[in-house]
Amino acid sequence: MFSRLPKSTRILLAFASVYLFWGSTYGAIHIAGEHLPVPVVSATRSLISATLIAIISLLSGKSLRVRDGEWWKLSLVGLLLMSCNNMLLTWGETMASSGFASLIVSTMPILIALIERMLPDGDALNGRGWIGTLLGTFGIGVLVWPSLRAARGGEGVTGPHPLLGLTVLLAAALAAAIAAVLSRRFRFTADSFVATGWQIGAAGIFNATFATVTGGWHRAVWSWPGLGSILYLSVFGSLFGLVAYTYLLKNVEVTKVSTYAFVNPVIAVLLGTLLLHERLVQTEIAGMAVILCGVAIVVYSRVEAGKREIVGIAGEAVE
Numbered sequence: 168m169f170s171r172l173p174k175s176t177r178i179l180l181a182f183a184s185v186y187l188f189w190g191s192t193y194g195a196i197h198i199a200g201e202h203l204p205v206p207v208v209s210a211t212r213s214l215i216s217a218t219l220i221a222i223i224s225l226l227s228g229k230s231l232r233v234r235d236g237e238w239w240k241l242s243l244v245g246l247l248l249m250s251c252n253n254m255l256l257t258w259g260e261t262m263a264s265s266g267f268a269s270l271i272v273s274t275m276p277i278l279i280a281l282i283e284r285m286l287p288d289g290d291a292l293n294g295r296g297w298i299g300t301l302l303g304t305f306g307i308g309v310l311v312w313p314s315l316r317a318a319r320g321g322e323g324v325t326g327p328h329p330l331l332g333l334t335v336l337l338a339a340a341l342a343a344a345i346a347a348v349l350s351r352r353f354r355f356t357a358d359s360f361v362a363t364g365w366q367i368g369a370a371g372i373f374n375a376t377f378a379t380v381t382g383g384w385h386r387a388v389w390s391w392p393g394l395g396s397i398l399y400l401s402v403f404g405s406l407f408g409l410v411a412y413t414y415l416l417k418n419v420e421v422t423k424v425s426t427y428a429f430v431n432p433v434i435a436v437l438l439g440t441l442l443l444h445e446r447l448v449q450t451e452i453a454g455m456a457v458i459l460c461g462v463a464i465v466v467y468s469r470v471e472a473g474k475r476e477i478v479g480i481a482g483e484a485v486e
Contacts, residue, residue, distance in 0.1 A: 189412075198396040199212075202393030207378050220406065245370040255338050271340060302457060433459070
């Protein structure tokens with residue numbers, strides 16, 4: 168049915184899917200983390216997503232086998248994305264609003280640029296890239312200042328340890344950034360859909376083991392909000408969002424696809440306000456605007472330099 172639609176309609180639907188599904192995952196993660204232990208959320212989500220991808224791949228005639236020596240690279244990237252990034256993000260959202268978390272994670276393109284700059288064979292930042300990096304860093308300071316100063320509940324980072332929440336969210340963004348840099352250097356030859364299944368599957372096994380060791384399964388109290396959030400993340404966040412994103416990369420200019428990096432946080436903030444009754448104070452709204460401007464400058468500076476990989480993995484992409 169989708170293939171029978173005009174190409175312009177397919178592209179429009181794909182953009183709507185990436186914007187809405189990936190932007191809404193922050194709210195779903197927040198709800199899931201309120202009802203279930205963090206390792207259980209990540210394990211259940213990963214295992215469901217990997218199973219769905221495996222079934223679809225087999226039904227479409229795709230082999231699940233990958234080249235010798237490539238499986239461990241796929242597993243490593245998967246652990247960084249769906250174990251480190253996903254569990255840290257879920258944990259961080261127990262101390263922060265979903266909109267606030269999305270803004271911190273949206274700095275991932277800046278982190279990728281800085282990592283590339285430090286590597287011997289990495290890509291150097293041009294002048295515009297440095298401006299965007301400095302602007303984004305300043306925006307983070309503006310964003311978190313009210314919470315760090317007053318530690319107010321319900322506004323940004325909550326609880327008695329606002330620095331911990333900020334640190335966890337930055338660590339989540341860093342894990343995803345490292346995964347993006349490694350993906351570029353590994354140059355996977357496997358089918359992208361199958362490769363994603365390997366990545367999520369490896370993370371699912373690790374997450375399930377971690378949940379068992381830490382007693383997460385024993386402590387889990389299943390509820391409809393928690394289970395519903397996990398199903399939404401598995402089907403719409405990881406599966407539909409990923410398919411739409413892959414379609415866009417093959418059919419639309421990368422400069423347009425890259426807009427997800429600064430549209431998704433806006434969606435997350437709006438949904439957090441409407442559905443979770445979250446709100447940002449005026450200073451945090453200013454920080455949001457500065458961060459998104461900085462991210463946009465970095466993304467476009469690297470795209471113009473021919474660095475397509477900067478758009479390769481989203482903060483909540485298979486997230």
